[in-house]
Amino acid sequence: DAGITQSPRHKVTETGTPVTLRCHQTENHRYMYWYRQDPGHGLRLIHYSYGVKDTDKGEVSDGYSVSRSKTEDFLLTLESATSSQTSVYFCAISDDVGYTFGSGTRLTVV
């Protein structure tokens, strides 16, 4: 078990407020990813990291920023949340067999 923890599990926030989602891993994996999952779109890559302070954009990065100051933590920030960012967010790590996903954060922007 890769030991991935996402927090919070659920969040409701208002339009225009900043939101930070946290992904924590316990096994020192180098690569970490943030995906969002929406009906009709499947899983889409937002940002990923290939090491401390090394990050890159994915397919749907607009409106999102990330930070990785420690190997074990990968933060996703919505600087000013919009209703289109209502989604389920999954963090993943890349290990020997492929990707292992966290349990997800359900974010609702009202």
Added chain:
Amino acid sequence: EDQVTQSPEALRLQEGESSSLNCSYTVSGLRGLFWYRQDPGKGPEFLFTLYSAGEEKEKERLKATLTKKESFLHITAPKPEDSATYLCAVQASGYSTLTFGKGTMLLVSP
């Protein structure tokens, strides 16, 4: 641009009725093709990775196969507990990120 198309979008089977799920892909050099299972409210769970055409992998009632253009997930004598959404993803050579299809929702009735 890498693309993954899964069919059908939804499949309803009777317990014991075998069938197959399809994953068609286009990628600039395949590094790996991945199958995941996702239960409602949970993160995707890794099933298989296939690396080259002709490769097959099995796990209980599931068998995954790979050609140069598509992969099949064969389900033999399914049980109600096999009900889930099955996701296919590809990883291109030289990249760590995955591109996902939209998934096939499988419902197995007793």
